[in-house]
Structure formats: structure tokens, C-alpha cells
Amino acid sequence: MTIPIQTTFTSEAGSLYQNRIAMKPKIYLVLVLILTIASGFAQSKAKIKFSNITQFGTLSGKSSTEYQMQTVNGVKYKTISAGVGVGLDNYYEQTIPLFLDIRKNFYGRSSTPFVYGDAGYSFLPKDSKLMWEIDHKGGTYYAAGIGYEFPLDKKVKAVFDIGYSYKHFSRKIDSEPWRSSIPHNYDRYNYSLNRISIKAGLSF
């Protein structure tokens, strides 16, 4: 008689070291993209402004509602702006998104609706290991939505937006750390999290 037991996954799947190596090309890709866009702006004769958008807000999904914060630094040309953003995403597990942010204002005036899109990588802090965890790694991060901005004074604008946000990460966990009699056992958990994002903040 054979009795199945739930046990092993993968033998020597990626180490943290390999994960770090895997993350680097993604970071470089984001930087190259933003530099390319900035370079394109620089070549035009129109006025280019550097911009900063710093926002706080919530992420709401099936699991809970948690806080988030982001800051985006980049350039603005007419009604289009692009920048690199970094933030803190506390939904389900605290992660640090690093992303390219592109947004388009509907109008050229100071008060205007806009659409935005973010794409990047969500990093899982090293110290977020669970018990018996072998390793973890971050994953894709993207977001898109609509918003509205209006001036508070000559330089500062208030920015509100709402949209959809997605992040992914994974963990490899030793499922039977007390055993050695059978080939060592790992479970791979993949987390795909879908949220509604609401943010408010200031733009300079």
C-alpha cells in the first residue's frame, strides 16, 4: 500500500543571491527607460520642468485596507510627465515598489484631471522572512488610474487619484524542517494581490 503525503517542491530552486541578480536587470531597465524619456524631453525646445509628487493613501482589497506612500521624481513636458517612483506598500506584506510613473493631464490648465500608469518591481524586505522560510523574492508591480490636480498656490498643487494596483511576490518555505528521512521538502507560495489604490498628496 502506498500512502501519499504532501511534501517536497523543487530541489535547489533560486537562492536569495540569484534573486538579487535577477532583480538587477529590472532596475536597470527602469532606469534606462526614464533616462531615455528624459533625454527625449531634453532634446525638445519646449520648457521642461522637474517635478515631485508625494502622496499618502490606502490600498484596499479582499484581505484588508492598508496604508501606502509614494514619491515620484521626474520631468514634466506640457501635459505629459514621467518619473521614477519609490514607495512603501503595506498591503498583505510590506513591500517597497520601485517603478516608472507616466501620467497625462487632460488639459493644459492648472486644474485638470489626469490619467497615470506605473510599472516596476516590488521588493520584499530581507527581514520579512517567515519561520522555516528558505528565501523570498519580490515581483511585478503595476498600477493605473485617474486623478485630479489643482493648485494650492503658484508652485504647489494638490493631487488626488484612484486606481487599480497589483503586486506579486513569492516565498519558498521548508514545509518539513524536522525531517531528513525524505528528500527535503519545500513549498512555493505565489502571492498575486489586486487592490484599489486611493492617494492624496502634493505636487511641486
Place this chain on the structure above:
Amino acid sequence: MKKFLTIVFGCTTMAFLLFFLQGCLKDKVTRTYTIMTPVYESKTTVLANIKSDLQAEVKSPGKIFIYGNYIFLNEVNEGVHIIDNSNPSNPVVKSFIPIPGNVDIAVKGNTLYADMYTDLLSIDISDPLNAKLLKTVADVFPERAYDVTGMYGGIVPDKSKIIVDWIKKDTTVEGEPNIYSGGIMFDSQKDFALASAAVAAPGIGGSLARFSIVNDYLYAVDHHTLKSILITDPSNPKLISNIPGGFDIETIYPFKDKLFVGSMTGLYIFDLTNPASPAMKGTFSHARACDPVVADDNYAYVTLKEGTSCGPAEDELLVLNVANVSAPTLLKKYSMQNPSGLAKDGSTLFICDGTGGLKVFDATDALNISLKKQIKGIEPRDVIAWKNNALVIAKEGLFQFDYSNPNNIYLRSRITVSK
């Protein structure tokens, strides 16, 4: 006023959108694992097949042991490779002794001692290429039995059968991590399996050993006990005593008339004045971590490894003063990346530092050790340093380095793990 109305309108719209859209979103968590079904063989057949007339690929290297011109390399849970190391620059895998459930080995004279799940085997290796089973001592390691509690998967030990293989079937389901209940419940049964065995005179093992031979006794550790096994007659090993040895014991390292036992919570030092029943002389407690140890006359070197099943301690090397074995004291800590096995030859200290590779230190001054060389590109687990030849067992295979000149350590050979 217009701005105020705009803000109120915006917030109200967002609140409604949030309320209605939130219910449409779902978080997806998938768990991928393998269903494994054991393949049994009768114990009679398994014992009849214990001879070194096979060859097998190195797939999952475990503990290593050097004896004479041979390297004995454990293939985790499968058996022992015998490697002719007459020329360290060109080691040759000669044969393989199939021993299901084998994770620990030690050698004295012409006899290889190996575990087979709960049993201890003695095997005549006077001709390493024609090994012969001498004796099976049953139930020496009861913690190695499958599912002693009967709570995990329902596999009940059947002493007439041995598990020789597993049929694997990968599957993915949606679900949440469920890692705590089982882990804590069975923590006391944890059986750590990676590394090598240690011996005083007749052979040399690594720092992660759970077997060690000193004179006429084979010492073996399980989670809570130190076992002394009389081996004056290799064809009839006798379990003499089970000595309480602390908690979550992992490794055993002999030095002169002492045994240094590493556990996940501390170091225990046993005196071998009465070799049949070693007496605990001193202890040193540390944060919960995986903890191999090597020692010399004055110092014990302990690596603490954080993570996985090890515990929350910092990754570091501890240097202890053990001149007075009754009262080991901490002298200094050195930060490491993710250390496991280590070895010391003279003033040269080798540390397997996980993804940081193999690190070679000048330990002339134990309070001020300095890094001489870092060999990256491998993920080493344990090391034996012997006569200017460092045998390193790594995730990638078995490596040998010449360290006759510490400033010019170079790779002599490698036996790569088969994918």
C-alpha cells in the same frame, strides 16, 4: 468655494468607487508542492544489495569523510560514494554503496559505519571496491523512523520494509501558507541532514558531523542524546549508553579527550575520561541558530546560521575561550553572511559562508582573525582541511583546493553535481 466643492465631490466619488470595486478584487495565493509516494523494498533485499559494485552520479552530496586515499561521500538518503583521491587533482568516483536513508558516516580501520534510517550498519571496506555488510544494529536512531507520531501522512514504520525511492508528482493549489502548526509541534523531532562526519585518529570528517569515532567508541548524536557505541568488534557494534546531551543537537566534533557538541541553542563539552559514558563538563548558550563547532586547545569556533529552520540569531562566528572547559566564555563575534561548516588547520580557518562562498581566514590571533581569501561562485556547506588540501562540499559538488600557500589558494579539482 469651488475648490472645496471639487474636493468634496472627488472624495465622495472615490469613496463610492472604493466601496463598489473592492468587492470585485480577489487576492490569489497559490501553493506549489509535490505529492510523494514512497516506494518500498523488503529489508532483506536492501541489506543483500549493500555492496560496492555499483556506480552512481553525485546528485545530492551530504557528508564527507576522508580515510587513506579515499573520500567517502554521502549521497543524502541514498548511500555512499567511494572516491579514489590518490591524486587530489584528479579524484575518481570508483563505486557506490546503496544505503537507503543514509545521512551519516564514519570510518575506523577497515570498517565504515553508516546509518540506514533507524539502524546502524557496519560495513567491511578493507577492499573499498568490494564492500561487505558486517552487521545491522536495529533501532539505534529511533528518531529517524518515519512518522513516529503517526500524525504526518499516516506512514507507519514497517520494520520489514525500507523506503528506497519516492514517486513525485508536482501540483499547485490555491491556498494560504500553513507553516506554523506543524513546525512548532514537531520541532523537537527536527533532524538536520546536511554535512559530514568527524573522527580523531583514523579518519577526518567535517564540522557538521553527527557521527564521530574516538578510539574504541563511535559517538552519535540525535536531537537530545549522545550515544556511545562500542566498536572494538566491528562485526558486532554495541550501543552502550544514551546520555542526555541538551536540546536540538546538530553536530559533534572531537578534540583530544573532549567532544564538542553543537546544538541549536548552545555548545556542550563532554569529557571522555570514561569513554563509555562521556560526562558533560561545560556549556555555553547562544541564540537559536544552526551551530557547527570546531575547537583547539584554547578556543572553540562556532558559526551561527540564521534562517530556515535554524532560528532568529545573527549570522556570525563566535570565538569562545575553552581553556577551562567547565566555563566556556565568549571572546569575540565576527559578522558573517550565512555560515555553516568550518575547519581549522594550524592558523588557517575555513568558513563555508553560504552564498558568500568559502572564506579563508588567518586565525593566528583568534581575537583578530583576518580574511585572506574569499572564493566565490560556490555555495559551500562543509569543509575538511587536511595536509594543505581543503575538501569542500558545496551545493554545486565536491571541490578540492590547495592551500599550501594561503596567499595563493587554487582549485585542484571538482566533482560536479549531476542535474
